[in-house]
Amino acid sequence: MEKLVYTLILAARKLRPYFQAHRIEVRTAYPLRHNLHKPESSGRMLKWAIELGQFDLEYYPRKAIKGQALADFILEFDSEVDDKTIVLAESSSQGNSPVDEREELPHPWWILHVDGAVNYSEAGVGIVLITPEGHHLMSAIHFKFYVTNNDVEYESLINGLKIALEVGVVNLIAQSDSS
Template sequence: MEKLVYALILAARKLRPYFQAHRIEVRTAYPLQHILHKPESSGRMLKWAVELGQFNLEYCPRTIIKGQALANFILEFDAEVDDKAIVVAKPSSQGNSHDGKREGLPHPWRILHVDGAVNNNGSGAGIVLVTPEGHRLMSAIHFKFYVTNNDAEYEALINGLKLALEVGAVNLIVQSDSELVANQVNGGFQAQGPRTELYMRCAPCLLKKVKSAKLESVPQEENSNADALAKMGSQMDSVQLGQIPLGFQEIPSIPELKVFQM
């Protein structure tokens, strides 16, 4: 199964300009879409899922085709790759949703997915901003300073809000799978220390700069792209990230706490 996914990755890299400009039908007898989007995906499969997530792929049952002709076309195609392209042409099902949570919001609107990750390799943040046209702007950040799990979630939120403000977001829905951060920012939970209190002050200040903004807590499976980017950012895996930029953050987004010894 991995060989099939890797073949698709090679085709996408070889024909990247074409993949970026068109909806691509992937005809296969195997459940690739289900495998690539499983919440428990990890390792190479997770990295490939993120890379393929940049494109508008539609998985269909396999029919009889002249596979050799398609393979020859891929091998002969020698187009240049646009290194600056980081968008996808079609929004996900989340981006198209107009459920009760979004009623009353004037257009255009954007949806911001953020997530933080801390593991043995380091820490990082993943950001996915869905534009009104359905394009996705993706970014991964590696933190060069110590953070806790909650700190990483706050850093992801703050960096995501800064990105949304840079592109001129007017109406914004922010989605994070950290229930604690969402409730703290929304006023449901109290701060659990001076550092958290600083983050709680910083995030709402950025939210207030957007005309209409709402922070939601969502299940992890609904935030899978941001989660995958955060894990790759923590590992500084710039090779597997492909066209998605990897940034490095030297210092926290909040002022440094001063410790006085008595």
């Protein structure tokens, strides 16, 4: 817990003008506010609590970002899709893939494979859209700005879904190595 509070302290010290000028939302799955304000905290935690007390900090539970990214995408393109059926497929415990368990619908199934990668100087996205006939449509995107590993994984999925919509895909299975 001390490492999390120390990280917040370092951010507050480096971004002091922003912390002083704005209300800061701290999104975490850990009870930071509770641990900072309990009287039996260690001396170091009490010092940090006093230092953070000068800022307008609001603590909120962390949201699920991946689910939110998919929900935002669906809302953004909701009016462009005629058939609004969404089928979520998960692998069963016997090891069968979602492709084997898909139901028969009037439109054929497409498969989307996405992956993103980041290193110290560059970031990129690879997208492969497989048609029902087995043809591979490939796309690559290079980012010329700083992104995190999570950002590039979300961007790969969002851009893959955009490509699928442009092609006119109705039934899609999206696969990513991001957990």
